[in-house]
Amino acid sequence: MGYYFPPLHYTSGEIIIDGRNISGMDPDDVRKSILGREISYIPQAAMNALNPTRRIIHFIEDVMHAHEPSMSKKDILAMATERFQVLGLPPSVLQKYPVELSGGMKQRTVIAISVILSPKVLVADEPSSALDVTSQKMVIKMLRDLMDKGFIKSMIFITHELPLLYNVTDDIAVMYAGQIVEQGSAKEAVFTPLHPYSKGLMGSIIVPEEGLREAKLTAIPGVPPNLKKPPSGCRFAERCQYVTPECRAHSIDLRAISEGRAYRCILSEKQMQEAKSHG
């Protein structure tokens, strides 16, 4: 998809949705049949995600016409009104300009527009990060609603907030410096992390429990590498407490250990679990 969003560009890999490989498809086909319809997206900053000089309904019309040119405005209005009602948004929002909506309302409107074509996959990029806690809760509730009501089939939820993630998702993939370093079910990834980075990440969560006052948060030393010139070996090597000379020698592959469970480290699963006690 990189070719569709400069300055991103394609280097390797494939994108397969529902068994269909979309990498290498004609850009206009991608636009028409994939974007919004197969994959949709909730941007991080909903504040500026909507064209400020277009009423919500007119923007929805633009989205619909990009995919279904024959649909009439009346039908679009009826469809949008119904969809907004189902998702608990007042239909009056449709006639407003983005500047007339509050932050939380804007974010929920953006979500509603993103799923207007009932996409198979929804990519949510920190959808709740700029919101206050009440709005956050409403947004999360709405996202779960979408799944429950079948408007979307699956969702990729990108966030720094692990507890939130744990509550929303089935599987978690941990990324470091542009690579997946660990993959597994939500439970596995949170409670038995394998990769040193994931361990550090999980270790940085405050759990309200006894002895919290004395507990110290463990931080990972150092800073992430410069991604313009990524290191040739393991990208985490510089900050890893288990680092060996071999780590720096060559790049490390993602290693599958069971169905849906994988990690990117030369240490064995057993070594990792033993190391846990130190972590």
Add this chain to the structure above:
Amino acid sequence: MKGYRQYFLKKLGWLMVTFVFAFMLNFILPRLMPGDPVAVITQKVTQGMTSQAGVTKIYEEYSELFGTKKPLLDQFVLYITNVAQGNFGISFSQYPRPVADIIGDAIWWTIWLQFPAILIGWLIGNILGALAAYLKGGFDKVLMPSSIFLSNFPAFGMAVILLVVFGITLKWLPLSGGYGFDQIPNMSWEFVWSVFLHYQLPFWSIVIISIGGQAIGMRSMAIYELNADYVKYSRFLGIKDQKIIAYVFRNAMLPQVTGLALSIATMVGGALVAEIIFSYPGLGNTMIKAITGQDYPLISGVTLIVTLMVLVANFLIELIYGLIDPRIKATQAD
């Protein structure tokens, strides 16, 4: 429509306030200066006059006319009453023509020259700026430095260059005036053609000068909008590029309209000086005649009229902005 009415009334109120201040400045500034303006005027008028009694009499007359012996507030009321009746006094340098009469002759030349020229320059500049932001590369690399150059080139300089190139060297167009020396204003084709030919050089020198600044402004606005989140989001939802470009340019255009309202004052200033180079029979030329003739009432009249012209133009642009920016109507209603 309720929102727009509110917006309109707000802008109208602002117009009134600025009107009052323009009057006050025009009235107060010359009076703040040291010295007795009436004495200076009398001295100019009576140059070469030997009779002391005559000089005193003229001094008395002017003191009466300007009311300089009355308290400042009374003077201001007198000034406002006179101006409201269209009475700007009698010109010194073109005695006994009333100032209102001289300005009345000149103002239409200026309005018909400057506002179309500024608008066309604004339009061309915006199109070029938008293209530079969209096409980037070579087009942008050529347009940007030339726009910076043009926007900082003085209007009178452009006027001189056009005059020398097209008027003197190539002899394509007449050098000066609003119409041929051999013409008497009438409605014949010959006269209209002559006016049209004389219109070209002043018109284009103002247009060319206005292009640069607008192109730079539009380019920055368009680049800013092209990088806006809504552009990425719209693309992600599969909206066609043409549609997104239309969003971007509409949104980039709006601040440019406000920009025009804010900069029209400066632009009119430059254009007035350009008029002078071509001896165009507008307000610029009237102004320089008034200055060389030390014609105080005429200067005061011209500056006031120019200010009012700019204020009204500014007001009209704001009204148009209210119509084309949908947010105005929506948000004013709350």
Add this chain to the structure above:
Amino acid sequence: MNNTIKQVFRSPKFLVGFIIFSMILLTAVIYPVIVRDPPLAILGQGTFFEPGVYVSTFDTFQAKRYKLDLEDAATKRIAARLGPQERQDLKAWLVTAGVPEASIDTSDTTALMDLWVNTYDPAKSEGMTSAKRNYYERLDLSLKGILGTEGVIIATTNAETGLLEESDSFARDDFVNLNQIPVVRVLPLGTDNFGRDMLTELIAATRTSLLIGFVAGIVATSIGLILGLMAGYIGGIVDDFIMFVTNLFTVIPSFVLLILISFSIGQESRGAFTIAVVIGLTSWVWTTRAVRAQVFSLRNRDHVNLSKLSGHSIFRIMLKDILPYIASYVVMALILQISSGILAEAALSILGLGPKTTEVPTLGLMMNWAMIYSAHVTGKWWAYIPVLVDIALVSFSMNLMNTGLDQVFNPALRE
């Protein structure tokens, strides 16, 4: 800080602007040290002498003579004698005399001259008016004179007899060495309408105009900075009031104020400095707006709040916690103000409201004189083109620097 400066100088736009501007500035500073002529001294007894090297005729007569045998001397003399108008006249005569128009090339002096000498015969001018006939005869005579070999005789009046006596003579192949002529004056840009050396005057004018721009810029930027800081940081009623005044002066054309004030001051008390201050006083609005907007976005930053909680005075907070963050904007605003101040002076001078003309030249005044004496209509390009180029280069270079800075500090514009 060092890093920022490095980054600024890596911007090609800034660099080009900086180089042009430094060269202008250096010339304006160094030239007067080397050439100590007063810029307003009147040299030429007449208006608009062309650019060139002026050699004293008297000295040429006195100087040692050399004989040089140059073959093309006559051709060069003829070429100089024949201006574009004369060439057209020769062609017109030749065409009426039956020479095919296509065979006449007015740009080839030798061929034209050959054709003329071979064809011309006063008898063939019959169809013309007598004035025309006489004109051609005179032209022919003078051309033949140049082709001849006689020298020139210098005669002086004998004080006793009152008769002319030959005192000296020149042959056509007499030459003098320019290095042996004591009085030579180079006027690279000729003279202006008053007979003043254009180059010296132009450089002095550039200096004054830069100073005017600088003073105007400092005045405008200081006012704008102070008002902007107050409006943006204190906010509330202070902000409302300052913005009201600022909006007012945004729509009321500043050049109208400039004209009114300059006119009211009167010709006698209008010095360059006064004009500069007046320009500064009428052009602070944009800086005020820009500074206020910047301060507005800064005033709730953590470090400012921390400073406030620590009980620092408003003055200290503005100076230490806000000013460093807006410094780049202020510098950019100052550059723009300087350049627009120079243009404002030029426009004022063209209106006849510039500084008093007897003290110093400014770029605007030079332009004004050239226009008043119709240099542009009569083709005296050296009287206004250098001035225009100078104004354009100064303001172009400053704005280029400004754009370069803008791109360094606003990365979004970089593409």
